[in-house]
Amino acid sequence: MTRSSVVLLAAAVVAVLLFAPAPLAPTRGAVASHAGSAQCFLGGGPASDGVISPGEYGETFFDGVTKILANFHCDASPERLLHVGLVSPWSGWVGLLVQAAEPMDGYANEVRLAYAPNEGGLRVQDAYRSIAEPTATADVLLGGRGDVLNVSTGSDGPARVFEFAIPLRSSDPYDSYLESEGPFYFAFEYSADLVDLDSGATALSSTSFVVEGVTLTGTWSAVEMAIVPPAAPPEAAQILLDLRDARGFPVPSAQLEVFVQTAFGFYEAGPVYTNEQGVASASFAPRDEGDYLIGAAYTGGYGLLASVAWQTLHVSSEFAGNPDAASLVGLRPVESLIVVIILGVWATYGYAFFVTHQSLRTQRPKAETRAEGPLAWRRR
Amino acid sequence: MEPDVSASDAEILEPLRRTTWRFYVLLAGLAAVVGWGVYAYSWQLREGLSVTGLTDRVSWGVYISNFVFFIGISHAGTLISAILRVTRAEWRRPITRMAESITVMAIVVGAGFPLIDLGRPDRLMNVFFYGRLESAILWDFISIFTYLTGSLLYLLLPLIPDLAVVRRSVALGRFRSFLYTRLGGRWTGSAVQKRSLEKSIGLMAVIIIPVAISVHTVVSWIFGMTLRVGWHSAIFGVYFVGGAIFSGIATILIAMAVFRRVYHLEKYITPLHFRNLGALLLVLDLVMIYFTLSEYLTATYGAETRDVAWVRILSTGPYAILFWGMLLGGLVLPAFLLVFRRGIAGIVVAAILVDVAMWMERFLIVVPTMMTPQMAFTWNLYTPTWIEWSITAAAIAGFALLYALFSKLFPIVSIWEIQEQPAPAAEPAATEQEAVA
Numbered sequence: 024m025t026r027s028s029v030v031l032l033a034a035a036v037v038a039v040l041l042f043a044p045a046p047l048a049p050t051r052g053a054v055a056s057h058a059g060s061a062q063c064f065l066g067g068g069p070a071s072d073g074v075i076s077p078g079e080y081g082e083t084f085f086d087g088v089t090k091i092l093a094n095f096h097c098d099a100s101p102e103r104l105l106h107v108g109l110v111s112p113w114s115g116w117v118g119l120l121v122q123a124a125e126p127m128d129g130y131a132n133e134v135r136l137a138y139a140p141n142e143g144g145l146r147v148q149d150a151y152r153s154i155a156e157p158t159a160t161a162d163v164l165l166g167g168r169g170d171v172l173n174v175s176t177g178s179d180g181p182a183r184v185f186e187f188a189i190p191l192r193s194s195d196p197y198d199s200y201l202e203s204e205g206p207f208y209f210a211f212e213y214s215a216d217l218v219d220l221d222s223g224a225t226a227l228s229s230t231s232f233v234v235e236g237v238t239l240t241g242t243w244s245a246v247e248m249a250i251v252p253p254a255a256p257p258e259a260a261q262i263l264l265d266l267r268d269a270r271g272f273p274v275p276s277a278q279l280e281v282f283v284q285t286a287f288g289f290y291e292a293g294p295v296y297t298n299e300q301g302v303a304s305a306s307f308a309p310r311d312e313g314d315y316l317i318g319a320a321y322t323g324g325y326g327l328l329a330s331v332a333w334q335t336l337h338v339s340s341e342f343a344g345n346p347d348a349a350s351l352v353g354l355r356p357v358e359s360l361i362v363v364i365i366l367g368v369w370a371t372y373g374y375a376f377f378v379t380h381q382s383l384r385t386q387r388p389k390a391e392t393r394a395e396g397p398l399a400w401r402r403r
Numbered sequence: 404m405e406p407d408v409s410a411s412d413a414e415i416l417e418p419l420r421r422t423t424w425r426f427y428v429l430l431a432g433l434a435a436v437v438g439w440g441v442y443a444y445s446w447q448l449r450e451g452l453s454v455t456g457l458t459d460r461v462s463w464g465v466y467i468s469n470f471v472f473f474i475g476i477s478h479a480g481t482l483i484s485a486i487l488r489v490t491r492a493e494w495r496r497p498i499t500r501m502a503e504s505i506t507v508m509a510i511v512v513g514a515g516f517p518l519i520d521l522g523r524p525d526r527l528m529n530v531f532f533y534g535r536l537e538s539a540i541l542w543d544f545i546s547i548f549t550y551l552t553g554s555l556l557y558l559l560l561p562l563i564p565d566l567a568v569v570r571r572s573v574a575l576g577r578f579r580s581f582l583y584t585r586l587g588g589r590w591t592g593s594a595v596q597k598r599s600l601e602k603s604i605g606l607m608a609v610i611i612i613p614v615a616i617s618v619h620t621v622v623s624w625i626f627g628m629t630l631r632v633g634w635h636s637a638i639f640g641v642y643f644v645g646g647a648i649f650s651g652i653a654t655i656l657i658a659m660a661v662f663r664r665v666y667h668l669e670k671y672i673t674p675l676h677f678r679n680l681g682a683l684l685l686v687l688d689l690v691m692i693y694f695t696l697s698e699y700l701t702a703t704y705g706a707e708t709r710d711v712a713w714v715r716i717l718s719t720g721p722y723a724i725l726f727w728g729m730l731l732g733g734l735v736l737p738a739f740l741l742v743f744r745r746g747i748a749g750i751v752v753a754a755i756l757v758d759v760a761m762w763m764e765r766f767l768i769v770v771p772t773m774m775t776p777q778m779a780f781t782w783n784l785y786t787p788t789w790i791e792w793s794i795t796a797a798a799i800a801g802f803a804l805l806y807a808l809f810s811k812l813f814p815i816v817s818i819w820e821i822q823e824q825p826a827p828a829a830e831p832a833a834t835e836q837e838a839v840a
Contacts, residue, residue, distance in 0.1 A: 310535075358536045368549055371610045372556055375603040379560060382599030383589040 068098040068106040071186045073177025075108045078243045078269060085320045085329040089211045089226060090282065090289060091117060092320065092331040103191035104172070109136070111183050112284065112316055112333055115214030116146070118159075118224065121189070131210075133159045136185045137218040138176050145176050147187070148220045149195075157223040167195040181316055182333040242269040244327040246279065248319050250336050259308040260336055262292070264319050266301045268327055273301025277321060281305040283336075284316035293319070309338045412568075415816045418666045419573050422811060433804040440797020443790045444519060452522040454790050460783035461773040465791040466520035468766040469798055472650065473513025474547070474622055475643070475761065479651035480506025480554060481615035483680075485608040494679055496820040497671040500813075501662065502655050503558040508805045509654075510551045512798050517543075519794060539625045550611075550618045557607045560600065563587040564819040579812065619647045626768065632709040633702070633772035642694045649687040650761035656680050656754035658806070660747065662815055671816050674747060681750040684757065685741040692734050695764075713775045721784075722771055725763050733760015 069079040080094035094108035111117045116137035130153055137146045149169040150159035163169055172188040212224040244266060251261040262281060266274040274297060281293030295303040309315055315336040323329035447454050457464050483502035487495035518524045534541045566587025569575075575583065590596060623643035626634040636642075656677065663672040699717070702710040717726045737753035737760075744750075774783045809815075 361536075365545060365549060368553070368610055368614055371606055372553055375560070375606045375610075376556060378599045379563070379603045382593075382596040383563070 071173035071175045073175040083328040106188045109185045113213045115217045118212045120210040135220045139218040181335045241328040244330045246332040248332040259306040262305045264303045275299045280320045433800045436800035443793035461785035470516035471765040475647035475650045476654040477506045477509035478647040479655040488608045506554045546618045546621045632713045653754035653757035660751045716771045729760045729763040
């Protein structure tokens with residue numbers, strides 16, 4: 024085997040290692056779907072104040088892919104206003120795609136919202152887009168108009184709340200698909216950290232619901248969360264959860280999804296099930312110090328609407344603030360000792376190799392060695 | 404230039420000078436088995452671990468048994484060479500090279516098995532990217548890598564004077580000439596070089612002993628630190644180290660017998676070496692019988708539900724033949740042979756039985772524990788497939804292939820250590836005939 028072929032082989036191995044699909048690379052957002060009903064109620068809609076109050080909306084959907092909770096309320100006004108409240112864990116923009124005819128195919132109406140506190144605050148875009156394209160074009164640029172109404176934003180712990188309304192019977196030609204009574208197909212998408220509304224989405228998921236009827240199909244539910252933080256990583260944090268219905272009664276035997284935001288997306292730490300007191304618990308062992316966004320969701324059922332709770336877990340290292348231990352961050356004394364021993368072994372290897380190598384590099388000392396041969400020292 | 408070897412040393416160099424057609428046939432046979440194993444592995448790589456008998460319950464099987472077995476026999480080099488060198492046992496000299504090379508070959512072959520068991524070898528990178536000091540897997544990786552590097556160095560250092568001899572005494576092709584010049588070309592035999600070499604070898608002999616012991620202790624901790632029946636035991640560290648030295652001695656005995664016969668090294672590898680190593684094998688055999696009784700008797704006497712289930716799988720279950728075969732055929736019978744048949748043939752037969760039994764013992768440590776249910780409804784079964792057997796056969800063939808190639812590239816007996824020996828190790832002919840008989 025020639026030297027060049029060895030180099031080529033080595034390059035090929037390195038290339039395979041570098042470009043092979045990484046096992047922990049973030050996965051592409053899978054398309055999830057949920058089916059349900061939204062009703063248009065007589066009377067007014069919810070208050071647009073950036074706060075989602077108990078019982079304010081008549082229908083909720085929690086999407087497991089985007090982790091966005093959507094609250095819907097359709098009022099029976101002539102315009103058929105659809106009030107929407109989105110609860111998003113993402114710091115980037117969130118979008119709601121609406122389509123009348125096809126399940127997320129062809130063209131759709133989209134409302135994108137973002138909150139940039141240092142760059143003008145709330146951003147809204149009423150847009151029109153092809154599902155196949157990653158970006159949307161504002162209706163006003165196409166000759167239509169922006170008719171997203173009553174927009175407001177607020178915070179719910181670490182999550183961002185957006186409230187707005189869209190007319191289902193809009194006269195805007197780029198919203199024309201929504202003149203029908205339904206069914207309308209909805210999808211959520213988000214950008215994990217970009218507030219530029221023209222940027223591409225991180226993930227997309229779809230859901231669909233039907234606008235019809237005036238009867239109430241579910242009552243409000245609430246997930247509450249309390250976190251017992253660990254003393255230091257990698258000890259586990261305990262996540263205590265409580266699920267209650269609109270009357271404040273505990274909901275037993277309900278499944279709660281628990282998820283923790285990591286560098287690779289959300290890590291599922293659940294599901295867990297509530298006991299007779301409506302209480303469940305999960306644990307999460309953080310790898311390092313830092314802030315971890317933890318969510319818990321009840322996806323609805325048994326006459327109850329979906330609900331979600333978000334909290335940030337702050338984990339500090341036991342070595343934090345101790346400059347003497349700065350070089351041993353993350354290491355306990357025994358582990359440090361093991362590292363020192365291993366380094367000592369390798370240093371011995373290096374020394375043994377160095378000593379022999381140096382002696383071989385020295386000039387041949389005497390002519391007799393050449394004459395007597397390499398094993399002469401053994402015979403003397 | 405005249406070769407710098409005596410006529411007797413020329414016998415050691417003979418395998419490097421001449422290669423018969425039998426060697427090529429052996430090489431082709433071993434390469435064919437290795438090739439078949441590579442084909443089987445490519446099948447597994449394509450189809451996933453579902454082509455093996457492994458399941459989500461029994462996730463460690465033949466592959467991990469092979470890993471523990473090969474890491475175990477790698478202790479041959481440590482014991483024979485390092486310990487005997489440190490204790491200045493002069494009779495060690497003709498067999499140190501064989502022992503040291505067994506170590507390197509066994510680690511190279513054995514260390515590949517966790518990768519094969521992974522199914523996705525690219526996941527090895529996770530050890531680098533996401534390795535944690537709390538993980539026994541990381542300890543294993545570090546200790547094995549450290550042991551392999553140390554063993555390579557410990558093999559290379561005593562080779563340097565011999566390579567200078569070979570370079571001047573044997574007609575070489577381009578590859579071998581390049582190899583020997585790079586590795587030992589600057590050796591002149593000066594006093595400075597001698598002192599440096601002895602210092603380095605002495606240092607390595609001292610440091611490689613704790614490294615070798617740590618390696619098999621860490622391998623045992625992968626099991627012992629898991630809360631599973633049959634594994635969570637305080638004696639697992641010494642049990643594994645004892646078993647490793649036991650199988651290591653057996654392997655070096657087999658290698659000695661093969662090279663003695665094939666390369667006509669009777670003058671160097673004498674009955675004395677077989678008897679001394681046979682005595683060591685007997686001591687380790689008795690130690691292993693003691694450990695084995697202690698391990699299984701404790702579990703049986705405690706009669707904890709899952710312990711009972713585990714002992715039942717071993718003693719009367721699907722692996723009963725393996726279990727009793729290992730105990731009687733691999734521990735008790737060799738002890739009888741080593742006591743009552745102290746000739747070369749008896750010792751070598753005992754060594755073969757020990758090696759087979761130690762593989763079975765590794766399998767019995769790994770699989771029955773994983774079969775034992777953690778919950779009442781999770782009984783598990785494991786039957787290795789042809790893929791696993793093929794890869795296992797390829798590993799054994801690969802080990803033999805590497806060893807055969809090594810013996811053709813380097814002197815299998817250390818020339819300079821033989822010359823340094825104070826008195827001839829050869830025994831009276833009558834004694835040898837008696838021993839062979």
